[in-house]
Amino acid sequence: MSISGSWQRTARGAGLLGADGRIASTIFAEMSGLAQRTGAINLGQGFPDEDGPAEVLEIARQAIADGVNQYPPGPGIPALRHAVADHQKRFYDLDVDGDAEVLVTAGATEALAATILALVDEGDEVLTLEPFYDAYGGLIALARGVHTTVPLRLPDFQPDHDDLRAAVTDRTRVILINNPHNPTGAVLPRETLELVVELAELHDAVIVTDEVYEHLTFGVKPVPVATLPGARERTVTISSAGKTFSTTGWKIGWIVSTPELVTAITAVKQFLTFTSGAPFQPAVAAGLALPDSFYEGIATTLEAKRDLLSAGLRAAGFDVSTPQGTYFVVADAAPLGYRDGAELCRELPGLAGVVGVPISAFCHPGLAEEYSSLVRFAFCKKTEVLERAASQLAQLQLSAG
Numbered sequence: 001m002s003i004s005g006s007w008q009r010t011a012r013g014a015g016l017l018g019a020d021g022r023i024a025s026t027i028f029a030e031m032s033g034l035a036q037r038t039g040a041i042n043l044g045q046g047f048p049d050e051d052g053p054a055e056v057l058e059i060a061r062q063a064i065a066d067g068v069n070q071y072p073p074g075p076g077i078p079a080l081r082h083a084v085a086d087h088q089k090r091f092y093d094l095d096v097d098g099d100a101e102v103l104v105t106a107g108a109t110e111a112l113a114a115t116i117l118a119l120v121d122e123g124d125e126v127l128t129l130e131p132f133y134d135a136y137g138g139l140i141a142l143a144r145g146v147h148t149t150v151p152l153r154l155p156d157f158q159p160d161h162d163d164l165r166a167a168v169t170d171r172t173r174v175i176l177i178n179n180p181h182n183p184t185g186a187v188l189p190r191e192t193l194e195l196v197v198e199l200a201e202l203h204d205a206v207i208v209t210d211e212v213y214e215h216l217t218f219g220v221k222p223v224p225v226a227t228l229p230g231a232r233e234r235t236v237t238i239s240s241a242g243k244t245f246s247t248t249g250w251k252i253g254w255i256v257s258t259p260e261l262v263t264a265i266t267a268v269k270q271f272l273t274f275t276s277g278a279p280f281q282p283a284v285a286a287g288l289a290l291p292d293s294f295y296e297g298i299a300t301t302l303e304a305k306r307d308l309l310s311a312g313l314r315a316a317g318f319d320v321s322t323p324q325g326t327y328f329v330v331a332d333a334a335p336l337g338y339r340d341g342a343e344l345c346r347e348l349p350g351l352a353g354v355v356g357v358p359i360s361a362f363c364h365p366g367l368a369e370e371y372s373s374l375v376r377f378a379f380c381k382k383t384e385v386l387e388r389a390a391s392q393l394a395q396l397q398l399s400a401g
Contacts, residue, residue, distance in 0.1 A: 080254075131152065
């Protein structure tokens with residue numbers, strides 16, 4: 001039986017469709033499976049191995065006990081929508097109407113899916129930075145859009161402004177910015193974001209910002225695009241609770257935008273999941289109101305973990321970039337004699353008992369070749385796990401030497 005449909009287009013957009021028409025697993029599934037089979041430390045997939053704040057978890061437990069287990073309102077419970085609005089005012093001085101300008105989603109991925117499916121029509125161009133989170137390519141293809149990219153260049157993983165100017169045209173419907181950026185850990189400077197706004201205005205494009213790592217930055221403060229002059233009316237801001245509160249399995253995200261854009265996105269979102277996470281929504285609302293000490297603490301703790309793993313990778317012989325945010329550090333395996341990061345990742349469990357993910361998995365073929373020796377490692381793990389990983393990685397230098 002031949003199975004036709006949009007699945008092939010989606011898989012091809014995510015780089016998962018082989019020449020023989022078979023679909024491959026994602027690199028994350030492959031590497032996580034490898035870690036499970038070998039007992040290696042999984043630094044490939046970006047999920048924490050520690051629970052989030054106890055008070056937030058307890059509110060979810062109490063909500064379940066209190067019977068908050070049925071459908072919440074489609075746009076999200078009022079308490080969470082207003083908590084998101086208060087969060088935007090508190091941290092970014094943005095005035096947001098929690099009733100008309102916030103939409104709660106099943107995580108940031110559904111927010112991205114609903115937004116792209118709502119705003120992109122066949123042949124519309126969607127511009128992303130490259131490397132890019134794999135869901136972007138799949139969703140753009142699902143919407144029958146055309147995926148265009150601007151490469152992030154070493155050593156700091158920043159886009160060239162002339163490349164941006166050349167890439168945005170009247171065919172560009174959406175400029176999708178991930179800031180702080182997965183997989184590189186880069187934070188885009190204000191002048192780059194101002195150029196994005198200028199180009200969006202010039203070509204009448206919508207700016208979609210994926211800001212799920214907004215509170216996980218080190219020594220820099222990311223600038224939300226919606227705070228820039230002229231950006232508010234054409235920006236869809238997406239974030240979620242998963243990274244901030246170490247609750248990636250709860251899948252509670254949100255969209256903040258104008259009433260018109262929220263309405264358009266809701267028209268699609270309501271037929272994807274309708275709603276989700278009833279007992280988790282009040283818990284996330286409470287989490288967003290936690291004091292500044294919590295937000296400062298999670299960044300400080302994560303920065304120490306970044307430095308711990310980075311030191312271990314350098315000791316192993318990698319060249320290591322210094323991420324300004326996210327869960328991830330990028331290491332170059334070329335000094336160890338490995339030009340193919342994917343090959344190294346498949347060998348690492350045997351060599352050092354550690355799993356990473358090749359940056360090439362986040363790229364189209366051209367940039368994948370250029371960045372072939374780069375590997376992403378996640379440092380959102382317990383300190384003792386990172387210490388063990390760093391010690392085991394040191395053996396890699398010995399074997400390579």
